[in-house]
Amino acid sequence: MSSQVVRYWPLILMHLLLSSGSGATAGKVPAIIVFGDSTVDSGNNDYIPTVARGNFPPYGRDFEGGVATGRFTNGRLVTDFMSEALGLASSVPAYLDGSYTVDQLASGVSFASGGTGLDAMTAKIASVISISQQLEYFKEYKERLKQAKGQAVADEIIAEALYIFSIGTNDFFVNYYVIPLRRAQYTPTDYASYLVGLAEDAVRQAYELGARKVMLGGIPPFGCVPAARTLNREAPGECNEEYNRVALRYNAGIRDAVVRLGAELAGARVVYLDVYDVPSAIFASPSEYGFENVARGCCGTGLIETTVLCGMDEAFTCQDADKYVFFDSVHPSQRTYKLLADEIIKTTLQVFLA
Template sequence: MSSQVVQYWPLILMHLLLSSSSGATAGKVPAIIVFGDSTVDPGNNDYIPTVAKGNFPPYGRDFEGGVATGRFTNGRLVTDFMSEALGLGTSVPAYLDGSYTVDQLASGVSFASGGTGLDAMTAKLASVISISQQLEYFKEYKERLKQAKGQAVADEIIAEALYIFSIGTNDFFVNYYVMPLRAAKYTPTEYATYLVGLAEDAVRHAYELGARKVMLSGIPPFGCVPAARTMNRDAPGECNEEYNRVAQSYNAGVRDAVVRLGAELAGARVVYLDVYDVPSAIFADPSEYGFENVARGCCGTGLIETTVLCGMDEAFTCQDADKYVFFDSVHPSQRTYKLLADEIIKTALQEFLV
C-alpha cells in the first residue's frame, strides 16, 4: 500500500462507512408519506381556493433559492429534515404541485393542508383539505405509482414507506377556543377523546391502504405560540397554561391509541411522535438553544400575524429568523423545526431503522 493511500486511509474508510450507512437507511425506508396540517404542508394550499396560504414573502426567504413554496415558515419543515436524514431528498413535495412527476413523488409526498384538523369541521372553517380527502389523494397516488412503477415496485414502496400524521392543533386552537364551535358541545376532555378516536380511524384507513410504518404525532404546547400569548386575557404575553394542559391530556390519549393500534393492526408498527417536549424545553430556557425571542414571531409585530397578515407586514419582519422560535404568530421558524427534527431522528425514527 503506497504512503499516500496509507495517509488517506482513515478518510477513505470513513467515506465507505458513511456511504454504506446512508444506503442501508434509504433501503429500509424508500419513501416518506405525510398527512396533516400547516406543520407539514409544503404547499398543497397553493392549489386550492383558501386564504390559508404561505406562497408569498416573507415565507420561504431562507428556503433554497429564497422561494416561498407555500410552507408556513422561513425555510424547511420537520418532514423535510427527516427526508434528508433518510437519504430521500432535502424536501418533501406537495402532492397537488403539478410540476412534480410521479417518479419524483415516489420517494416522498405530502398531502397535508395548512389549517386542517382531524375534525372535518376544522377543515371547513378554513376551506382546506380534510384528513379524509388527504387519504383519498393517497389512494389516487397509489394508483399513479402502480401505473408508473408497476404493481410489484409500487407495493414495495407503499409497504416500506414511513407514514407521518401531524395534525390536531387547529382542532383545539381554532375550532374549540378561537371560534368555540365545539366548546358548546364538548368539554375539553370530551373533545380530546373524540379527536383521538378520529386519529385512530385515520391510521386504520391508511393501514387498509397499505401503510405499515406509522408515526402518529401529538400536539405541541400551543398555549405558548405568540397568538395564544397575545389572546391570553388573564396574563397577556404569557403562555396560556390551560391550552397546554389540554395538549398534554390529548397527547396522553394519543399515546394510548398508539398502543391499541399496535396491538390491533397486524404487521404494523405505530410509534408516538412527541412534538411537545422539545418546544417546552426551548420555552423554559431559550438562550440555552440560541434563541433571543420566544414570545413573538419574526414576521410583523410577531403578536398576531400569520398567512396574509404576515405578507402585509413584510417590511417589519425580523432580520435573522434563527433568533426567533416562531416565524409568524403560530408557526415555528426553520431553526426550531430543525431542532425538533434532530430529536425525532435520534429517537422515534430509529424505531423504523432496525
C-alpha cells in the first residue's frame, strides 16, 4: 500500500462508513416482506378460525415434499419465485407458522391472508386477517427481529427489504359483485377510488414503520377466472368483461397512487406491480404458453370449487396442473405464477437491483 493511501486511509474508511447509512441501497435486498390476499398467503390462514384455507390436498401437491402448506395453489407463489431469484429462500414463510425461527423470517415473511381485502368489510366476510392487522403483525415482527438480531441489523433489514402488496381482487369480486354489500353504497368507479385510497394509506403506514422499497400491485383480469365465467349469466363460460374493465380502472388509480407516493415519501422507491398483462396474454393465446385449459380449474369440475370445495372434489382433479392456467376456480396454477414471476423478475424487480 502506498504511503499516500496509508495517509488518507482513515478518511477513505470514514467515507465508506457514512455512505452505507440507513437509506435504501440499490442492488441490496436482504428480505422480502409481503402483505396481501390468497395470491401471496403462504399459510397464515392455517392458524386462524376460517374456512378459507388451502392446507389439504390437492393443494400443495407439486410443492416440495407434496405438502399442502396453505398456499392456494398446487405449488409455489409468485413471491416464492421472487425470493429465490433474489438469492433468498426458495419459499416465503407464513408469519403465523410457529415452526419458523426469527432467523428464518429475517430473510422473508408473508403476513398475507387468503380472502382479505383493502376494505375491512371484505376481511370480515371470510373471517380472515385484515390489512390493518397485517401491519400490526409487521410491528410485532420488527420487535422480534430487533430482539434476535440487535437494533442495527434489524434496522438494516427493514430499510433494505423489498415490500410487496398484492391485494384488492376480493374487494371487487366478493364484496362488490358476489355479495353486493358495497354495491349499495358505491358505483364501481367510486369504490375503486375508495380502495385506491386505502392502498395508499397501507403503503404510508408501512413507510412509517420503515419500508423504503415497495411494489404496489394492481389486480388481475378477474373477470376471466373460472368462477367468474361460471357466474356470467349473460355469456356463461366467457370472461365477464365488466369485471375486467373495473380491474383496469382500479389499476389506473393504483398507477396514479404510485406516482403520488413516490413524490410524497422521502427516501422511498414505490413502483407499480403489473399483474394484469401477463394473464391477459395467456387468456388470449393459451396454447402459445403451453396451456390446454384456460376456462376451468384443475381442481374438481374446475367451475366453482375453491378452498374446502376443492378438497371435497379431489377425485375429479386433473392429473397435470401444468396444462391448466388455474388450479382451482379462482387461483392460478404454479406454472401460471411462474410465468408471471419470470416477467416481474425480468422487469419490475430490476428497478431495485440496478
